[in-house]
Amino acid sequence: MAHKASELELIKLSKRYGQVTAVDAIDLSIPSGSYCCLLGPSGCGKTSTLRMIAGHETASDGDILLGDRNITLLPAAERGTAMMFQSYALFPHLSVLDNVAFSLKMKGVPTAERHGRAQALLERVAMGQYARRKPSELSGGQQQRVALARALITEPRVLLLDEPLSALDPFLRIRMRAELKRWQSELGFSFVHVTHSQEEAMALADQVVVMNAGRIEQVATPHTLFNAPASEFVARFIGGHNVLEAGGQKISVRADRMRLARTAPTEGASVAAQVAAVEYQGTYVLVELAHAAISEFSVVVPEQEFFAAPWQAGESVHVSWASADAHALA
Template sequence: MSGKQSDLELIKVSKRYGQVSAVDAIDLRIPSGSYCCLLGPSGCGKTSTLRMIAGHETASDGDILLGGRNITVLPAADRGTAMMFQSYALFPHLTVLDNVAFSLKMKGVAKADRHTRAQQLLERVAMGQYAHRKPAELSGGQQQRVALARALITEPKVLLLDEPLSALDPFLRIRMRAELKRWQSELGFTFVHVTHSQEEAMALADQVVVMNAGKIEQVATPHEVFNAPATEFVARFMGGHNVLDQGEDRISVRADRMRLLREPAGGAIEARVAAVEYQGTYVLVELQHEAISEFSAMVSEADFYAAPWQPGETTWVSWQAGDAHRLA
C-alpha cells in the first residue's frame, strides 16, 4: 500500500464500560505501511483501543477511519483489518491448512482455491511442511506462524497483534520479534501491535504510542521516546531514567549518563549506594536520596571493577547539562 490510502486514524475515540473510562477521547494517526506499537502498563487502554480498531469492541464516542473510510460501526469482517490474538485461537480439530483457509471457506471460496492460497501463505512463513498437522503437534513459535498466515489470508490493510509474543520463552521471543519486523517490511502494510514490554516496542516500532490511564502520553519514534520522554510517566515507564527536580523545572537524566564521584564536586548530588546489580556489560548502582525516588546510575563493567562501589558508601552524582531533558 502506498501513500495515504491506508492511513489509520482515530478521532476523539473513547471507550466506557459503565462509569469506567478505559479510553478517553484519544487522537491518533498511524501512517500506512508503518509498524506501530501501543505501549503501556496493564489497564492503560491499549487493548481496548486495538479491539475498537478491530471491531471486537464498539467505540463509545469518536470515529475510526481507514484510508479515509469511516469503519467505526462496520462489522469486523468488513473493515480491512485482521486480528492475531494472544492465544493464537487456532481450531484444535482442524489441520494447519484448514485453519489458515477457514475465513475463505466462510466466504464460499472453493476448496481447491482456498487450499492453494493457504499453502502459499504457509510457505511464506516457513510452515508449508506442517500443513497437515494439528495445532497440538506444533511448538508455540510454529503456532504463531500459523496464526499469522491465517490473519494474512484476508489480505488486510492493517494487521492487529494483541501481545503476540508474551506466551513465548525469552529466546524464541527475540527470534520471533525479528521475524515480525521482517514480515511487516516485506508485506508493506500496517502492523499495530499491543505490548507492555518497552524492549519489544523499541525493537519493533517505527511509531511508539505510550498510553496511561486511557490517554496518550506520547507518540514518537523509539529513539525520541527514550531520549526525549514527554512526561514524567513516560520517563519512568520507559526505564533507565532518573526524574529530578531542578529549581522550578522537572528533568529526566538517563541512568547511563550519571557519573559517580568519590569526592564532592560543584553541582553534584550527595547520595548513598543502596544496592549493586551486575548486568553484564554494565553494573546498575541503585542510589538512595530522600528527595529522589527510583534513583540509579549505570556504570560500565570496566569502570566499576576498576573501583567497585559497595552498598552503604556515600557518593556524589553528577551529569552534563546537555544530558538533562526537560519534562512537560
C-alpha cells in the same frame, strides 16, 4: 499478495464500560506501511483501542478511519483489518492448512483455491511442511506463524496484534520479534501491536504510542521517546531514566549519562546519595542509589569502569550529569 496501504486515523475515540472510561477521546494517526506499538501498563486502554479498531468492541464515541473509509460501525470482517490474538486462537480439531484457510471457507471460496492460497502463505512463514499437522503438534513459535498466516489470508490493510509474543519464552520472543519486523517490512502494510514491554516496543516500532489511564501521553519514534520523554510517567515507564528536581524544575536524566564519584565535582549539577545495591549485568553494572527525595534512583556504570574502582552498598557517592543530558519534563 497485493495490498492497498492506508492510513489509520482515530478521532476523539472513546470507550466506556458503564461508569468506567477505558479510552478517553484519543486522537491518533498511524501512517500507512508503519509499525506502531501501543505501549502502557495493564488497564491503560491499549487493548480496548485495538479491539475497537478490529470491530470486536463498539466505540462509545469518535471515529475510526482507514484510508478514505469510516469503518467505525462496520462489522469486523468488512473493515480491512485482521486480528492476531494473544492466545493464537487456533481451532484444535483442524489441520494447520484448514486453520489458515478457514475465513476463505466461510466466504465460500472453493476448496482447491483456498488450500492453494493457504499453502502459499504457510510457505511464506516457513510452515509449509507442517500443513497437515494439528495445532497441538506445534511449538509456540510455530503456532504463532500459523496464526499470522491465518490473519494474512484476508489480505488486510492493517494487521492488529494483541500481545503476540507474551506466551513465548524469552529467547523465542527475541527471535519472533525480528521475524515480525521483517514480515511487516516485506508485506508493506501497517502493523498495530499492543504490548506492555518497553523493550519490545523499542525494538519493533517506527511509532510508539505510550498510553496511561485511557489517554495518550506521547507519540514518538523509539529514539525520541528514550531521549526526550514528554512526562514523568513516560520517563518512569520506559525505564532507564532518573526523575528529579533540579534548578526549580522536574527533569529526567538517562541512567547511563550520570557519573559516580567519591568526591564532589567542582562544576556541573550533582547530588549526594548513598549506594543501596549493586547488580552486575555483564556489559555494565547497575548501581542503585538511596536518596530521600529521589525514588527509583540508579546509575549504569560500564563494566570496566566499575571494576577499576568498585562501589559497595552503604558508600557515600556524588552523582553528576552534564546539563545537556538533562531533559525537562512537562
